[in-house]
Amino acid sequence: MADLNYSERDYIEKFLGMKSGYVIDFSDRTFQEFVGESTGLDINDKKYHFSSNSKANRLRQFIKVESNYTFGKLLFAFCEYWISKVHIGEIDPRDDEKLYKECLRIAERLKQENIVDNIDSIKPNVDDRDFKLLAKSIKESIEKNEPEVALDRLHTFTFRYLRELCVKHQISFEKSESLNGIFGKYIKFLIENEYIESKMSEKILKYSINIIESFNDIRNNKSFAHDNPVLNYQESLLIFNNVSNTIKFIDSLELRIQKTKEIEQTEWNDLPF
Numbered sequence: 001m002a003d004l005n006y007s008e009r010d011y012i013e014k015f016l017g018m019k020s021g022y023v024i025d026f027s028d029r030t031f032q033e034f035v036g037e038s039t040g041l042d043i044n045d046k047k048y049h050f051s052s053n054s055k056a057n058r059l060r061q062f063i064k065v066e067s068n069y070t071f072g073k074l075l076f077a078f079c080e081y082w083i084s085k086v087h088i089g090e091i092d093p094r095d096d097e098k099l100y101k102e103c104l105r106i107a108e109r110l111k112q113e114n115i116v117d118n119i120d121s122i123k124p125n126v127d128d129r130d131f132k133l134l135a136k137s138i139k140e141s142i143e144k145n146e147p148e149v150a151l152d153r154l155h156t157f158t159f160r161y162l163r164e165l166c167v168k169h170q171i172s173f174e175k176s177e178s179l180n181g182i183f184g185k186y187i188k189f190l191i192e193n194e195y196i197e198s199k200m201s202e203k204i205l206k207y208s209i210n211i212i213e214s215f216n217d218i219r220n221n222k223s224f225a226h227d228n229p230v231l232n233y234q235e236s237l238l239i240f241n242n243v244s245n246t247i248k249f250i251d252s253l254e255l256r257i258q259k260t261k262e263i264e265q266t267e268w269n270d271l272p273f
Contacts, residue, residue, distance in 0.1 A: 002063045002071040003113075008106050009063075013056075015099035016078060021054035024081065031055050035062075038077035039070055040140055067145045072110025079104045116142050116240045121248040122157060126164050134160070148236035152225035155179065155215055158243060162186055165254070180213035195257055208246055215239070 004012070016023050023031055035043040043058050050061035063071055082100055085091040093100075119142050124131035134157050141150035162182045166173050171185050187205045196202050218239065222231040231239075 002066060002068050002110060004063065004106070008102075011099055011102040011106065012075065015082075015096055015103045016056075016059070018056035018059065021052065021056045023055045023059055024078065025085075026055060028055065031058075034077070034081070035074060038074050039066075040144055041066070041070070067115060068110040068113040069115065070143060070145060072107045072113070073143065075103055076107035076111060079107060114142065115145060115147065115237060116244055118241075118244040118248040121244050121251055122154075125161055125168075125251075125254075131157075131160060142240070147240045148230045148233055149224060151223040151231060151236055151239065152219050154240065154243060155219035155223070155225070158212070158215070158247070161247065165250070178213070179216055180209050183212045184209045190253070195253065211242065215243070 013019060026034060032043050035041060041062075043062060047065055048058045048061045050057040062074070079100060082091065082096070086093045119139055122135050122138050124135055134153060138150045138153050138157060141147065141153075159179050159182070162179065163173070165171075165186055166182060169186075169189055171189050173182050173185055187209065190196050190205070191202055196205065218231060219225050221228055224230060230236075
């Protein structure tokens with residue numbers, strides 16, 4: 001449910017003209033298309049049906065059902081739509097400028113509250129079209145508040161991500177090796193090259209190998225990779241946050257390694273011979 005107080009709900013209702021049952025100037029068709037393009041969700045879905053099922057009532061139910069982040073995206077899109085109408089002279093900005101600014105502020109606040117803390121870390125570490133599409137599809141499931149349906153793709157992404165790290169650092173591995181096996185080799189590389197400064201961090205990373213090993217079972221028996229009963233929402237969210245946090249740490253570590261190598265190369269090039 002989107003977290004809105006009474007004043008915020010009132011600003012939104014007035015800005016979108018919902019008191020009359022409408023939403024701005026959308027018809028039923030254009031309203032469905034707009035919400036679909038903005039969020040990937042169908043506003044005509046039965047879960048959004050409420051009372052008279054007017055556009056305003058469907059949007060009220062959407063606010064009750066969807067997450068802060070999802071409604072924040074939609075509200076931001078409404079604000080952009082309003083501005084586009086101002087630019088072509090169909091709306092006098094003096095009429096609702098204060099409401100527009102308040103709704104824009106609300107949208108920005110809501111968009112900051114994603115269900116996965118570091119979902120932006122789910123991005124390819126090589127330039128590859130299929131890898132980008134995979135990451136995009138995972139993020140879209142999170143934006144729809146459906147982490148359970150993307151568990152198999154998250155496993156595939158993590159596998160590809162770790163393989164690319166091994167290729168980058170010339171860590172040998174077999175194509176048939178498991179996800180945790182490849183992750184273990186990468187962590188061994190980090191420790192042997194003293195890229196990890198504390199024993200505690202070493203222990204956390206080593207324990208993460210066991211966690212990643214359990215991800216294989218989730219992928220095979222609790223995801224849509226096969227005809228399985230899918231893992232529940234809360235545990236799926238826990239897995240997503242754990243994996244994305246680990247990848248976030250690795251990204252920051254890889255950046256530090258790269259900078260260290262660049263400094264060493266510069267110093268080498270400056271030697272007087």
